[in-house]
Amino acid sequence: MVSASSIEKTVSRAASVDGLELAVEVRHPAGAPALLFAHGFGQTRGAWRGASSALAAQGYRCVSFDARGHGESDWLPGGEYHMEQFIGDLRVLAHAELHKPILVGASMGGLLGLMLAGEIDPDAFRALVLVDITPRWETAGVERILAFMQAHPDGFASYAEAAEEIARYLPHRGGRKSEDQLRPLLREGADGRLRWHWDPALLGGELVRESERYQPRLMAAAAKVVVPVLLLSGGRSDVVSRDTVDEFLKLVPHAEHVELPRATHMVAGDANDAFTREIARFVGKLSSPDRSDAVTA
Incomplete structure (x- = not known):
């Protein structure tokens, strides 16, 4: 293991199939086992900073990016965003890697990974790590997230005002x-x-x-996924529940499920040490000589 501060980090722009440019951050050189991090709706690649730093220090190539319309990536002229565009962006980044990456996808990012691996391009990923998301979700939890995003269309007068709003939204974090x-x-x-x-x-x-119209399609895609899958859920999540997890495990019987009891839907931010430890354990098993990279259908 090397110091996280000594890991080289580069930020570049990658063109998607429709010409929109995405901000892509890479930690560790090409050739190392690759983890491709896809964030949730309304987030940025910054959501993965702690995890990607820790995993890069363990020798993994960590690639994170801002989805279109988020962070430093381009916004779509006209604002007509739809699911297929985001899937296309993820596919471009997956195939840009020298070796098939392991997707680590939170919420929206995980759903995109399911669609890509199960329906559109089974060869895109070596494995999937789904972070607190299942093909069917709890509506109340998603509505809470959207209410936060919609609450301040006129923005904030200061950073302190924004910090106060985030603290109310995430009271368990403190500070x-x-x-x-x-x-x-x-x-x-x-x-x-x-x-x-x-x-x-x-x-x-x-x-x-x-969004809910996609649930039958997502469930059908999940049932066709053959690569190894780890579902990491938050024990305090209001987006994923015992019912949705059980349903997912019936659709993907070869999937492994680990619940991080103290985490909410924001798993990486709430329990980063446990989160990165579980990813490293899962990926380490993939590298063992007695296990193939895909499950026999």
């Missing part, structure tokens, strides 16, 4: 985020107000409006 921690999450508009880093058009698009 307040600093201005340095908040700066990647907010953009300053021409009016001087600070607004979230994502395109407001996302909230009016089909990803929100039609």
Whole structure:
């Protein structure tokens, strides 16, 4: 293991199939076993900073990116975002890797991975790590997330005001985020107000409006996944429940499930040490000589 601070980090732009550019961050050189991190709706690649630093120090190549309409990636002119675009972006990044990556996908990122691996491109990934997401989810938990995202369309007057709002949303974390921690999450508009880093058009698009319509398709895709799968859920999550986990394990009987009891839906942020430990354990098993990279159908 090497010091996380000594790991080389590069940030570049990658063009998707429709020409939109994505911000991509890489820790560790090509050739190392690759982990491709896909964040949730309304997040950025920064959600993985702790995990990618720790896993890169263990010798993994960690690739994270801002989804279109999020963070430093391009926003779509006209704002007509839909699921197929996000799947296409993920596919481009997966095939850009020298070796098939292991997807670590949280929430939206995990659903995109399921669609890609189970329906569109079974050869995209070596394995899947799904972070607190199943093909069917608890509506109340998703509605709580969307209510937070929709709460301040006019933004905030200061970083302190934004920090207060986040603290109310995540009371179990304690403390307040600093201005340095908040700066990647907010953009300053021409009016001087600070607004979230994502395109407001996302909230009016089909990803929100039609999300539950995708559940039958996601369940069908999950049933066709043949690569190894680890589901990491939060014991305090209101998005994933015992019922949705049990349903998923029936669809994907070869999947492994680990619950992190103290974590909410924000698993990596709530329990990063346990989160990275479970990923390293799972990936380590994939590398053992007595296990193939795919499950026989």
